[in-house]
Amino acid sequence: MAIATTPIRVLIGKVGLDGHDRGVKLVVRALRDAGMEIIYTGLHQTPEQIVTTAIQEDVQAIGLSIHSGAHNSLFPRVLRLLKEQGAGDVTLFGGGIIPDDDVPRLKAAGVQMLFRPATPMHDIVEFVKGLRVER
């Protein structure tokens, strides 16, 4: 059980141009309150910036918030960059305004989890805690 004493490090980020950070900040607060180490990127990050920060900060997971409709472009680009830079084992999850129809394709591409609008905060915290157990 030694693993459980090390808090999981997670990068939470806003990728793309949208400025809707109400939800993502509440997620950051909830994960921190649950004892996790969270690196928050701030707004308007490119996929390249996200991946660079994730590698520098040595995180185990990346959570991205997208409300702009650009999810079909941005998630795959982050996944590709992670693989290219030897960080393919980092878990990618996300949330925001993502229509149901797009979810299966993004999950098939490697996005571990996509949280719908109005997901209880508890569910997100439990999901991230679960990542630690799996490792």
Place this chain on the structure above:
Amino acid sequence: MNERKSRFSSLSGLDIERVYSPDHLKGWNVEQDLGQPGSFPYTRGIYPGMYRSRLWTMRQFAGFGSADDTNRRFKYLLAQGQTGLSVAFDLPTLMGLDADDPMARGEVGHCGVAISSLADMERLFDGIPLDQVTTSMTINGPAAVLFAMYLAVAEKRGIPFDRLGGTIQNDILKEYIAQKEWLFPPEPHLAIIVDTIAYCAAHVPKWHPISISGYHIREAGSTAVQELAFTLYDGLAYVDAAVKSGLDVDAFAPQLSFFFNVHNDFFEEIAKFRAARRLWAREMERRYHPKNPRSLQLRCHAQTAGCSLTAQQPMNNVVRTTLQALAAVLGGTQSLHTNSMDETLALPTEEAVTLALRTQQVIASESETVNCVDPLGGSYFVESLTNRLEEGARDYFRTLDRMGGIVAAIESGFPQREILDASQRYQKEIEHKERPIVGVTDYVEQETRSIPILKIGPEVEQEQVARLSDVRKSRDPFKMAGSLEELQETAACHQNLMPALIEAVKAKATLGEICAALKEVYGTYREPVVL
């Protein structure tokens, strides 16, 4: 007495008592605090006859894909009885970036229409009589550039500027606070805004050069009190900047406009509109002593609360929007956007936006709520709420004054943190079922019901990039570069930017090129991240 809960409170957390009586209005004076519609302090409305004279403008915010796609939607909406236009731009445009900028990849045409050059603007308004329809443009960081494009389109068609009516949002303070689509740092940006205000005062008298916005502050999670306080305080900062630049208050204050959210708490929202008018009139009178009564009047647009919509059981959103729209009407708004039921998922389909417009038309035509001005005036409850909202906003005014004004407060993260804290409280109240949401916390259905949504394909971006390339090939590069140099010199010498911007867009400089040239002079804004 048995009651369902130990405490009843408004959506903003104000305690609500069982019943209201004259005891709750001690010190309240019918002449000073209520007055007559169309008279100081305008609690009851800015016009004597309100909707008996003229209904509100039904203005659905629209924009997606290319200029041609959105032009078709505009014409459709006008044909359905909409009475004003409202342009939604995509995120690259909102950030002052061209469609072929690396940061724009995947975002072109998604959250609104992509406008990168004057040619796009011409196609956006093709066949639409700019001297007969008023146009609102939700654009902030690069607002002056898009406004210059609109003016250039009018000039090309031979329409004098004094016949143009409309609004640019142009409110950068609320971008720093809530909406987060910024370009330049506060000081130069306030100067650009003053340029647009001065230019409109001199040349485009029917235009609202700014729409001081609480909408996004509320969407970011604020309470009604915070929305009211930060918005009006922002408004006073703009007035102050314009007056300090040497403008007479009466030369521009009648052209200022406001934009509020309408959330779920029916009476609190009505009271918010009333308190906003009264507080604005009182503060403008106290600070600037204008001679023209129109300088004291708070004109506003309202939009139902996007953040109140749910992805679950989306048809319920029609009902939420109807109640919110009715609150805006009873609050005395000048124009209104009603959200479509699918807007929590994507930009609206034609069918959904038609239903949203019909919602306004049913209120206007069938509910008979438009017959009497300020029908809730004199209600002990609504008057008490109006007083408490005004007092709550004044408390924030004092705090912001102590912090040295809104820019200092933003740089210290104060409004951002207040809003985030309020948003967290609200989230917890929902999760603890203190604020039930139908279809989400209660009456949940296991089967998900899906509704059709609008899809924006990748071809939109490819075509926009191709059009932009055509624009770059078709222009005189020396003339274009010269116009940007002229623009930078104008900016560096603190002269009014508008004439140089109009010349630059006519020389086919693109939005991204113009904003990049200005960033070289002004620098870019860096956010103090608040958590």
